Amino acid sequence: MIMREAITKxxxxxxxxxxxxxxxxxxxxxxxxxxxxxxxxxxxSMGQASSIGLGxxxxxxxxxxxxxxxxxxLLMNLGVLAMISDIKPKxxxxxxxxxxxxxxxxxxxxxxxxxxxxxxxxxxGIKNITRKGPGEDIxxxxxxxxRKEGPGFILIKVERDPSEKAARVNIAPPEIAKRFKGA
Amino acid sequence: xDAETLKKRxxxxxxxxxxxxxxxxxxxxxxxLAGEYIPAVREDTALGVAAGAYLGGRKPCVxxxxxGLGYSLNVLTSLNMIYDIPVLMLxxxxxxxxxxxPEHLIMGRHCVELMETFGIRNKVCGKDGLASALVExxxxxxxxxxxxxxxxxxxxx
Numbered sequence: 448m449i450m451r452e453a454i455t456k457x458x459x460x461x462x463x464x465x466x467x468x469x470x471x472x473x474x475x476x477x478x479x480x481x482x483x484x485x486x487x488x489x490x491x492s493m494g495q496a497s498s499i500g501l502g503x504x505x506x507x508x509x510x511x512x513x514x515x516x517x518x519x520x521l522l523m524n525l526g527v528l529a530m531i532s533d534i535k536p537k538x539x540x541x542x543x544x545x546x547x548x549x550x551x552x553x554x555x556x557x558x559x560x561x562x563x564x565x566x567x568x569x570x571x572g573i574k575n576i577t578r579k580g581p582g583e584d585i586x587x588x589x590x591x592x593x594r595k596e597g598p599g600f601i602l603i604k605v606e607r608d609p610s611e612k613a614a615r616v617n618i619a620p621p622e623i624a625k626r627f628k629g630a
Numbered sequence: 631x632d633a634e635t636l637k638k639r640x641x642x643x644x645x646x647x648x649x650x651x652x653x654x655x656x657x658x659x660x661x662x663l664a665g666e667y668i669p670a671v672r673e674d675t676a677l678g679v680a681a682g683a684y685l686g687g688r689k690p691c692v693x694x695x696x697x698g699l700g701y702s703l704n705v706l707t708s709l710n711m712i713y714d715i716p717v718l719m720l721x722x723x724x725x726x727x728x729x730x731x732p733e734h735l736i737m738g739r740h741c742v743e744l745m746e747t748f749g750i751r752n753k754v755c756g757k758d759g760l761a762s763a764l765v766e767x768x769x770x771x772x773x774x775x776x777x778x779x780x781x782x783x784x785x786x787x
Contacts, residue, residue: 467682487685491708495678502682502690505668506647526671530679534668621774624713628685 448581450544450605451613455480457515457542460589464511465503465630469496469520471551473544475613477515484630488616488623494523497541501527504536504597511538511593518545518559525567531598532572539597541568542589546607554607565602575599581606631760632787633658639761640691643768645718647683649676650693655722658786660693673698677705681715689771691718696725696741696780697734706776707748714774718767723754723780745778752778755785 454476458466467487468474473496474488489496500514521528521543531539547560565578577592579585581604592599616623631639636659640648649668652660660667670676673694680690694702699721710717724730725738745752751770753763760779767777 489709490712492674492678492705495674495681495705495709498675498678499682499685502647502649502679502684503686504682505679506683506686506688524672524675524678527675530668530671530675620713624685624715628687 448585448605449608450546450550451476451480451608453544453585453603453605454515456586457513457589458486460586460593461485461513464513464593465500465507465627466513466515467496467500467503468515469493469517471517471520472608472613473515473517473520474616476608478616479613482618484626487627488618490616490620494520496520497524497527497531500539500541501531501534501536504539505534508536508538511540512536513593514539514541516541516543518543518547518564519549519557521564522557522559522562528568528571528573532568536598537596540592540599540601542601542603544603544605546605548607550607565600568600568602573598573600577601579603631757631785633662636760636786637662639764640718643764644689645691647680647688647690648693649679649683649690650720651676651695651698652693653695653722653724655724655781655783655786656693656695656720659720667693672701674701674705677702677710677717680717681705681709681713684715684717691720693720695722696737699737699741699744703744703748706750710776711748711750716771716774717776718764718771719776719778721778721780723782726782742780750776750778752780754780754782756782757784760785
């Protein structure tokens with residue numbers, strides 16, 4: 448499964464959850480799959496989607512928060528796993544789409560092909576860990592994790608997208624924030 | 631100003647979410663905020679968590695040493711400042727006046743200029759300037775902007 452397919456599946460499964468999308472193709476693919484006010488699209492600040500998701504989950508314990516992260520993004524902010532494990536927000540689901548490369552900058556290899564990010568999450572003390580390979584059906588696990596008490600962590604290994612690139616998010620950043628805040 | 635008074639001023643202005651990375655100069659206020667202060671692993675991560683809290687309806691304050699401004703710049707410029715996500719930064723001013731450990735001297739010499747370069751409003755506070763700086767900061771924050779209050783060694787008791 449390519450990343451775009453995985454994102455399309457995830458976005459089709461969410462209801463009123465907040466979805467914080469990492470920068471690069473993750474935000475672009477989520478935007479093109481199904482734009483909704485409850486999607487927060489990161490444009491820059493690589494690594495910080497997980498931090499934003501954590502802060503949001505603390506501030507809004509009444510709402511489920513889904514982080515759509517990437518392997519390069521998480522590698523840049525790996526310490527956030529320790530914070531998530533320490534704070535244990537019950538309403539947080541951290542999904543990492545791992546294509547083992549930096550796709551939006553040309554596909555340069557990432558060390559996630561050799562370093563297991565799910566084990567890093569586990570090592571930090573996050574209990575609810577799910578792994579999915581590129582050929583596996585992710586829908587049942589996603590549905591279960593969306594229902595289950597968090598913090599949850601899902602590592603989904605995906606294939607790099609083909610060369611045809613998704614359109615950029617065409618909403619002005621202040622508008623992304625404003626409508627998200629009201630969602 | 632003592633730590634309890636600072637806490638009260640912050641609360642009176644509506645700040646209700648506190649995270650950051652400690653500095654010895656901020657030890658008192660972090661202690662005063664015990665129970666609600668969220669220890670972050672890095673300063674940029676703290677700003678990210680604070681941004682999430684803002685999007686969730688909170689009014690965040692991030693505490694850090696000026697050495698953390700380097701890590702923070704990317705988040706300030708590619709998150710806070712382009713999405714209009716405000717944050718109050720209480721930043722300890724190490725290396726002020728060129729008197730400190732070697733690792734603080736260069737950032738101490740340039741941190742104000744750094745904020746100015748990026749158009750981030752800021753104020754270096756002595757003992758008496760902190761209360762008015764917080765009020766000024768709050769006006770910027772109401773406009774969706776970050777504000778940096780520098781805390782010197784003699785600012786907090």
